[in-house]
Amino acid sequence: MASPFTGLHPALSPDGRWIAYTSNESGANEVYVRPFPTAGGGRWQVSNGGGLEPHWSPDGRELFYLDVGGRLIAAQVQSTPTFAVGALTPLFDASKFVVDAFAQSYDVTPDGRFFVFASPRRQAAGSRGPQLVWVDHWFSDLHARLKQ
DSSP: OOOSSOEEEEEEOTTSSEEEEEEOTTSSOEEEEEESSOGGGOOEEOOSSOOEEEEEOTTSSEEEEEOTTSEEEEEEEEOSSSOEEEEEEEEEEOTTSOOOSSSOOEEEOTTSSOEEEEOOOOOSTTOOSOOEEEOOSHHHHHHHHHHO
């Protein structure tokens, strides 16, 4: 669908029925979802106050994105019979990881239990480039923080 706005970071839902993307159509980058492959059946704004780089959970019930402050957010979504956005839950601060404005900067593992980010390159002598950072037990950490 042609648009005068910039659209980035397309992400197809696991069932192939929805496409999430970043667009500046509101004047700021936000995450939106449209039906796929025919985009004319509606549009839903997922992020609130800025968002980038949407990624679907493997089961399609969550849509992850980075907010303006660099936090990773989980949006609860419903995709049947129509699309609806539920609660937005901050998961953790990802601001210290590498973020690329035009390419995906992170990924979700196929089981949905982990996120993979590139850490910032250190300019020390002998540096080999980005490191792989494994975020383990993030759900347990989130659960413990929510109980506080």
